[in-house]
Amino acid sequence: MSIEVVRLSRRFDRTPAVDGVSFRIATGELVALLGPSGSGKSTLLRMIAGLEPPDAGDIRLAGKNVTGESPRERNVGFVFQHYALFSHQTVAENIAFGLNVRKVPKDEIRRRVTELLNLVQLKGLENRYPSQISGGQRQRVAVARALAPRPGVLLLDEPFGALDAKVREDLRRWILELHELTRVTTLFVTHDQHEALEIAHRILVMNRGRIEQEGTPREIFDDPATPFVAGFIGENNLIRADVTEPHVARWGPLRFAVNGHPTGRALRVYFRPNDVSVSASEGAGLVRASIVKTRFRGPSLELLLRLGEDRHIVSHVPRDVALPEGGANESVVYVGIRAFHAYEES
Amino acid sequence: MIANAGNPLTGDPVVFMPEISPGAIGGRGVKLTEPWIVRAGVIGFSAAFMLVFVCVPLTLVFVKAFEKGASAYVAAITEPDALAAVRLTLLTAGIVVPCNTLFGLAASWAIAKFSFRGKSVLTTVIDLPFTVSPVIAGMVFVLLFGIQGWLGTWLDARNVHILFAPAGIILATMFVTFPFVARELIPVMQKQGTDEEQAAVVLGAGLWRTFADVTFPNIKWALLYGVILCNARAMGEFGAVSVVSGHIRGATNTIPLHAEILYNEYRMNAAFAVASLLAFLAVITLVIKKFAEVKVKDELAVRGNHTAGGR
Numbered sequence: 118m119s120i121e122v123v124r125l126s127r128r129f130d131r132t133p134a135v136d137g138v139s140f141r142i143a144t145g146e147l148v149a150l151l152g153p154s155g156s157g158k159s160t161l162l163r164m165i166a167g168l169e170p171p172d173a174g175d176i177r178l179a180g181k182n183v184t185g186e187s188p189r190e191r192n193v194g195f196v197f198q199h200y201a202l203f204s205h206q207t208v209a210e211n212i213a214f215g216l217n218v219r220k221v222p223k224d225e226i227r228r229r230v231t232e233l234l235n236l237v238q239l240k241g242l243e244n245r246y247p248s249q250i251s252g253g254q255r256q257r258v259a260v261a262r263a264l265a266p267r268p269g270v271l272l273l274d275e276p277f278g279a280l281d282a283k284v285r286e287d288l289r290r291w292i293l294e295l296h297e298l299t300r301v302t303t304l305f306v307t308h309d310q311h312e313a314l315e316i317a318h319r320i321l322v323m324n325r326g327r328i329e330q331e332g333t334p335r336e337i338f339d340d341p342a343t344p345f346v347a348g349f350i351g352e353n354n355l356i357r358a359d360v361t362e363p364h365v366a367r368w369g370p371l372r373f374a375v376n377g378h379p380t381g382r383a384l385r386v387y388f389r390p391n392d393v394s395v396s397a398s399e400g401a402g403l404v405r406a407s408i409v410k411t412r413f414r415g416p417s418l419e420l421l422l423r424l425g426e427d428r429h430i431v432s433h434v435p436r437d438v439a440l441p442e443g444g445a446n447e448s449v450v451y452v453g454i455r456a457f458h459a460y461e462e463s
Numbered sequence: 464m465i466a467n468a469g470n471p472l473t474g475d476p477v478v479f480m481p482e483i484s485p486g487a488i489g490g491r492g493v494k495l496t497e498p499w500i501v502r503a504g505v506i507g508f509s510a511a512f513m514l515v516f517v518c519v520p521l522t523l524v525f526v527k528a529f530e531k532g533a534s535a536y537v538a539a540i541t542e543p544d545a546l547a548a549v550r551l552t553l554l555t556a557g558i559v560v561p562c563n564t565l566f567g568l569a570a571s572w573a574i575a576k577f578s579f580r581g582k583s584v585l586t587t588v589i590d591l592p593f594t595v596s597p598v599i600a601g602m603v604f605v606l607l608f609g610i611q612g613w614l615g616t617w618l619d620a621r622n623v624h625i626l627f628a629p630a631g632i633i634l635a636t637m638f639v640t641f642p643f644v645a646r647e648l649i650p651v652m653q654k655q656g657t658d659e660e661q662a663a664v665v666l667g668a669g670l671w672r673t674f675a676d677v678t679f680p681n682i683k684w685a686l687l688y689g690v691i692l693c694n695a696r697a698m699g700e701f702g703a704v705s706v707v708s709g710h711i712r713g714a715t716n717t718i719p720l721h722a723e724i725l726y727n728e729y730r731m732n733a734a735f736a737v738a739s740l741l742a743f744l745a746v747i748t749l750v751i752k753k754f755a756e757v758k759v760k761d762e763l764a765v766r767g768n769h770t771a772g773g774r
Binding site: 197 | 664665672676
């Protein structure tokens with residue numbers, strides 16, 4: 118079942134939460150709705166499910182306009198951030214709820230519940246109550262419950278938001294596997310870029326009720342369309358450089374080759390700590406810097422570098438990179454920027 | 464996202480922030496170790512107060528009721544006027560409690576699960592019977608249904624009698640007891656939020672199904688608790704009922720009114736025998752209340768288990 122949203126808007130007390138959003142998701146796609154908190158992504162998801170009425174615009178599921186329909190009629194599966202399991206029902210009863218409501222015959226319900234328990238790897242827990250299982254297990258029950266009536270669309274609202282890091286990672290992989298098995302059109306809301314980049318076929322980046330960019334994780338990461346996306350996705354250095362001569366913007370000793378910006382303009386330049394190369398010896402295009410601080414971050418080192426008179430940038434380098442005196446403070450290194458994105462100040 | 468004076472700005476705002484060790488702030492538990500004499504004093508005082516002002520009087524009711532022996536007791540509560548009072552009390556509670564249960568369910572459901580205009584007004588108005596003296600509540604009904612009242616003449620012309628009739632007693636009791644169920648349910652429903660109901664609706668459940676399978680199991684003990692309190696008050700209400708009843712023996716006397724009449728006629732043992740019925744009710748109510756209270760705590764905690772670490 119495809120999802121199509123046309124100029125959808127919703128405001129709360131005059132502040133627009135969702136502001137004329139349009140997009141289309143094809144059948145079988147796995148799409149992330151990524152944005153900071155308050156960007157309107159949950160409101161958008163809830164409108165698609167019918168839990169929130171839009172002020173304007175249309176929602177089409179499988180080509181059919183469902184804007185005025187109640188959630189009951191939309192045949193969507195919805196997974197809440199805080200699970201929303203029925204606390205007085207067992208795991209099996211929770212999963213069977215949507216089937217019981219639809220008056221599916223008893224043996225078929227039994228068969229489907231067993232099938233889903235296997236799918237979400239919770240066999241043996243069917244008679245437990247939600248309070249007797251872990252957070253990760255609860256969320257898997259919630260997914261099984263949503264999938265039980267075979268919805269055309271699966272909507273997940275910050276599905277891993279309430280879980281700890283290790284469980285989140287496991288569930289991310291599991292959602293991906295689950296999607297490969299079921300092929301149900303899936304839209305999930307997240308504020309966690311790693312989650313979106315790792316799982317989604319396509320990402321819609323939202324900010325202040327609008328979609329800033331849509332594209333594959335690679336496109337979003339490598340080619341951010343707006344300063345917001347550049348700043349939001351991945352870690353970034355942000356500096357203000359001036360176009361001092363044709364095709365060159367400068368920030369202290371750093372020079373950036375830019376196109377299409379007239380001389381005299383100020384640019385916001387973003388570059389990732391990963392794209393700052395650091396070497397112990399001089400080279401063409403490299404700029405002298407000194408190490409202010411070194412921080413160990415597991416597989417890599419984080420260096421705070423000073424490029425003279427109060428100009429600092431952050432670099433992430435492999436932990437085995439050759440640094441003078443092992444990266445001690447005030448030792449001199451030579452840095453280059455491998456990739457950056459520049460936007461004119463608005 | 465503004466780089467001042469060329470400061471570094473990364474996507475990770477806590478880079479190079481000084482670290483605060485978790486033990487640095489708070490973490491020191493407060494132990495209450497008052498001298499034993501203070502503890503014994505406080506506990507002893509509370510217990511003694513309870514004994515003198517609650518337990519002893521309640522026991523005396525039964526002692527006085529049985530003073531002349533069991534047969535006198537039985538005679539006092541089986542005389543026709545007493546039986547009529549019991550019947551009227553049961554009739555009143557039988558009508559008032561279900562009505563107020565329905566009202567309480569509807570009001571608390573509306574307040575806790577929906578947002579609408581005038582919600583805060585409704586929430587405040589629900590408390591009105593708690594803040595108004597029952598006598599005033601009774602007098603309001605006199606004003607409405609009395610012969611000089613707004614509706615009184617109109618109703619009287621149609622041979623409908625509210626005042627000095629069971630209908631008035633039922634109405635006055637209903638007014639006085641209507642907050643009990645709602646008051647118990649609102650906090651439980653608010654605490655539980657609407658997530659489960661939304662989940663049920665998305666799964667295709669209708670309003671009734673959602674209530675019966677999802678909401679009701681979550682609130683059933685709070686509901687019982689509210690119903691018990693409502694019932695105890697409905698049977699025991701004196702002030703409002705006294706104003707509208709007219710004290711017609713065998714017709715418009717409830718148990719509390721009948722007990723008062725006997726008392727005024729210096730028929731002490733009979734008065735206490737009738738009063739002991741209400742005392743019995745109080746004890747039973749207390750036992751059920753205690754049991755329901757524990758379960759209500761569970762209902763309030765359910766949400767907490769659910770979202771361990773969340774919200």
